[in-house]
Amino acid sequence: MDLKAVKLLLEKNAKKTWNPLGVKEEYCSMWAEGMNFPERGEVLLYTGCLYQMIPYIDMFARLLKGFESMNPALFGIAMKINALADSLGLDTISLLASLEISKKDKERYFRIVRSIANALLSAGVKFAYMREEPYSGVLYHDLGMDDLFREHVMRLAKKIKETGARKVITIDPHTTYMLNYLIKEFVDDFEVEVVHYMDVLLERGYTPKVRGPKEVVIHDPCYLARWNGVIDQPRVLLSRAGVKVREPEFTRKFTGCCGGPIESLFPSLSSKLARKRMKELKETGSPCFTVMCPICLTNFQREARELGVRVFDIMEVIE
Amino acid sequence: MTDLTGVSQLLNKVSDDPVLRTALDRAISSYWKKRKQVMERYPYVKELADEVRRIKEWSIDHMDKLLDKAIEAVEAKGGKAYVAETAEEARKIVGELVGTGKVVTKAKSMTTEELKLREFLIERGNEVYETDLGEFLVQFLGPKPMHFISPSIHLTREKVAEFLKDFMGVEVDKDDVEGMVALVRKFLRDKYFSADVGISGANAFAADRGAVFLIENESNIRLSISLPPKHIAVVGMEKIVPTMSDAWKVVEVISRYGGYKVTSYINTVMGPARRGDGDIGPEEYHVIFLDNGRREASKDPILKQTLYCLRCGACQYLCPVFGIVGGYWAGLESAYSGGIGVMWEYITGDKETSTQHAFACLLCGRCIEACPVRINQPEVLREIRRRLMERI
Numbered sequence: 232m233d234l235k236a237v238k239l240l241l242e243k244n245a246k247k248t249w250n251p252l253g254v255k256e257e258y259c260s261m262w263a264e265g266m267n268f269p270e271r272g273e274v275l276l277y278t279g280c281l282y283q284m285i286p287y288i289d290m291f292a293r294l295l296k297g298f299e300s301m302n303p304a305l306f307g308i309a310m311k312i313n314a315l316a317d318s319l320g321l322d323t324i325s326l327l328a329s330l331e332i333s334k335k336d337k338e339r340y341f342r343i344v345r346s347i348a349n350a351l352l353s354a355g356v357k358f359a360y361m362r363e364e365p366y367s368g369v370l371y372h373d374l375g376m377d378d379l380f381r382e383h384v385m386r387l388a389k390k391i392k393e394t395g396a397r398k399v400i401t402i403d404p405h406t407t408y409m410l411n412y413l414i415k416e417f418v419d420d421f422e423v424e425v426v427h428y429m430d431v432l433l434e435r436g437y438t439p440k441v442r443g444p445k446e447v448v449i450h451d452p453c454y455l456a457r458w459n460g461v462i463d464q465p466r467v468l469l470s471r472a473g474v475k476v477r478e479p480e481f482t483r484k485f486t487g488c489c490g491g492p493i494e495s496l497f498p499s500l501s502s503k504l505a506r507k508r509m510k511e512l513k514e515t516g517s518p519c520f521t522v523m524c525p526i527c528l529t530n531f532q533r534e535a536r537e538l539g540v541r542v543f544d545i546m547e548v549i550e
Numbered sequence: 551m552t553d554l555t556g557v558s559q560l561l562n563k564v565s566d567d568p569v570l571r572t573a574l575d576r577a578i579s580s581y582w583k584k585r586k587q588v589m590e591r592y593p594y595v596k597e598l599a600d601e602v603r604r605i606k607e608w609s610i611d612h613m614d615k616l617l618d619k620a621i622e623a624v625e626a627k628g629g630k631a632y633v634a635e636t637a638e639e640a641r642k643i644v645g646e647l648v649g650t651g652k653v654v655t656k657a658k659s660m661t662t663e664e665l666k667l668r669e670f671l672i673e674r675g676n677e678v679y680e681t682d683l684g685e686f687l688v689q690f691l692g693p694k695p696m697h698f699i700s701p702s703i704h705l706t707r708e709k710v711a712e713f714l715k716d717f718m719g720v721e722v723d724k725d726d727v728e729g730m731v732a733l734v735r736k737f738l739r740d741k742y743f744s745a746d747v748g749i750s751g752a753n754a755f756a757a758d759r760g761a762v763f764l765i766e767n768e769s770n771i772r773l774s775i776s777l778p779p780k781h782i783a784v785v786g787m788e789k790i791v792p793t794m795s796d797a798w799k800v801v802e803v804i805s806r807y808g809g810y811k812v813t814s815y816i817n818t819v820m821g822p823a824r825r826g827d828g829d830i831g832p833e834e835y836h837v838i839f840l841d842n843g844r845r846e847a848s849k850d851p852i853l854k855q856t857l858y859c860l861r862c863g864a865c866q867y868l869c870p871v872f873g874i875v876g877g878y879w880a881g882l883e884s885a886y887s888g889g890i891g892v893m894w895e896y897i898t899g900d901k902e903t904s905t906q907h908a909f910a911c912l913l914c915g916r917c918i919e920a921c922p923v924r925i926n927q928p929e930v931l932r933e934i935r936r937r938l939m940e941r942i
């Protein structure tokens with residue numbers, strides 16, 4: 232993988248769509264069609280689009296893994312040409328548009344987001360939601376592309392401000408961490424309170440119902456457990472719903488990474504890391520995994536069939 | 551420079567090696583078990599580790615002042631102190647002190663690996679022996695020390711038995727680890743007595759008394775630095791702490807986080823043997839303080855925390871990437887391994903290669919939980935990425 236090509240590609244996609252994979256903002260909000268959320272309000276639900284992007288991330292990952300095994304010289308040239316000249320049909324935006332993403336696939340991730348929103352509504356939380364919801368920008372920061380990240384989050388901060396929100400509810404660990412900590416280094420007057428949806432549900436005394444398996448092994452997402460300190464919350468919610476939880480050897484603050492974060496640069500290594508972690512989870516004796524992060528979800532999901540396990544987002548286990 | 555293909559191919563290839571995977575799996579699960587026992591048995595070490603963090607913060611902020619004090623203390627005791635700005639300079643000083651045609655015994659030391667000192671001395675016509683069992687294996691089997699405290703972490707006992715059988719020409723039982731240790735020990739015993747120079751690093755250095763602290767489990771260090779008439783200690787400048795009591799705290803934390811319930815020996819060396827006092831030990835004590843990028847890093851607000859590193863190896867054991875590629879992460883040319891290895895290499899060695907390797911970090915943060923002094927490796931590695939991405 233050539234970093235220069237990656238950088239150019241991300242910049243190009245960002246310029247066209249404000250999204251690293253060229254996913255459009257109206258797509259990010261599609262799950263909410265017909266739910267009639269107000270666009271302005273004291274409390275804002277901000278998804279960061281990561282769940283919605285899973286089918287695209289997945290598609291892209293498969294593509295990259297194919298490239299990785301190509302002759303490196305050829306691959307380097309292809310990436311350069313792609314980024315510089317949009318030729319060879321490798322432009323990700325047109326490429327992703329041309330590959331049909333199955334309706335079933337999209338629907339699964341939309342349903343997770345909808346299920347979070349519905350739980351919040353049932354818990355009596357009123358919130359606004361953006362019609363065209365921007366991505367969080369966290370990938371740019373991970374890769375060290377601070378200029379692009381700054382530009383991205385300044386626009387995001389402005390859009391959040393325009394909704395009038397004083398409190399933002401987030402639904403994935405990466406976006407939560409970004410809004411809680413990173414954005415403050417780049418945007419001066421970002422003064423909204425940021426809370427993870429599980430905290431909101433617990434604060435409201437919400438008791439979820441079982442909707443999936445009655446027993447699961449829990450995988451703490453690194454960013455949720457270590458960087459945001461959200462560890463007991465999913466356990467409490469699962470136990471309130473009566474779901475039995477098994478703990479792997481490496482758990483809570485010592486949880487093991489799913490490998491997802493290096494998937495774009497080292498796809499094969501990433502999938503080996505996923506498999507190793509999944510073996511640890513499987514050793515608990517439960518073939519049903521629950522995760523609370525879209526990156527863990529997609530990275531595990533890709534290996535699930537081969538390992539004979541099923542991977543659920545927590546909001547597929549309870550509702 | 552921006553093409554990661556080489557790094558990706560290297561890491562991919564080694565992560566498929568079943569021997570490496572078996573060796574790492576065994577070492578990691580044994581470490582994790584020991585770590586839990588240590589934390590249960592010595593609950594105070596967490597607090598002690600926090601204190602060590604404060605000692606290191608202060609020491610790195612006052613590196614120059616501490617260095618002056620350390621030099622003064624070494625010389626007051628009749629030792630000789632040197633400052634080496636670069637690896638080249640350090641090699642030159644050691645080269646002159648050792649000469650050629652000599653026998654040298656070495657204690658395990660990452661800092662001398664950073665200098666590629668063994669290779670350098672051998673090239674100059676000396677006979678050099680690593681006396682730590684793991685490091686001894688690395689000397690003959692390569693490719694490099696793969697972990698801070700367990701340099702042969704990549705080798706299975708089956709592999710080691712095979713090697714010793716050839717090397718020593720005797721039958722070796724692969725399940726008799728003690729027996730293998732005894733074999734190497736016997737081989738080295740003669741070397742200690744014929745050695746002209748003993749070379750060590752330092753786990754900590756107390757500026758007030760000019761004392762080197764060395765932790766060990768095999769008693770090889772004691773022999774390799776006290777029997778030869780000359781002791782040379784190569785000390786990275788980040789190792790200097792103000793007092794003896796600070797240094798004791800540092801070594802206890804290193805050995806606990808390294809997974810030791812009991813560390814067999816801790817040596818402190820404060821100067822050459824004084825004749826007539828009945829002291830035994832070398833007549834010459836030379837301490838080389840090594841900069842090689844450390845002073846510059848100590849002034850860098852983000853890189854600086856790398857210098858708090860005690861080289862206990864805890865983060866390497868618990869890093870998911872290290873768990874499948876071992877010390878190949880940071881590259882074969884680097885003495886250092888893993889995410890923290892990438893940071894050390896960036897400071898002391900090859901910035902280009904280490905920058906490429908920085909992209910293999912997951913930013914998952916388990917290293918921070920593992921680390922006694924809570925070094926934020928993701929923050930540093932991301933910063934190294936940023937410095938490249940900004941330029942290209």
Ligand code: SF4
Pocket residue numbers: 698807858859860861862863864865866890920921922923924925
């Ligand atoms: S970074 Fe921390 S855990 Fe890793 S070797 Fe250094 S001191 Fe030990």
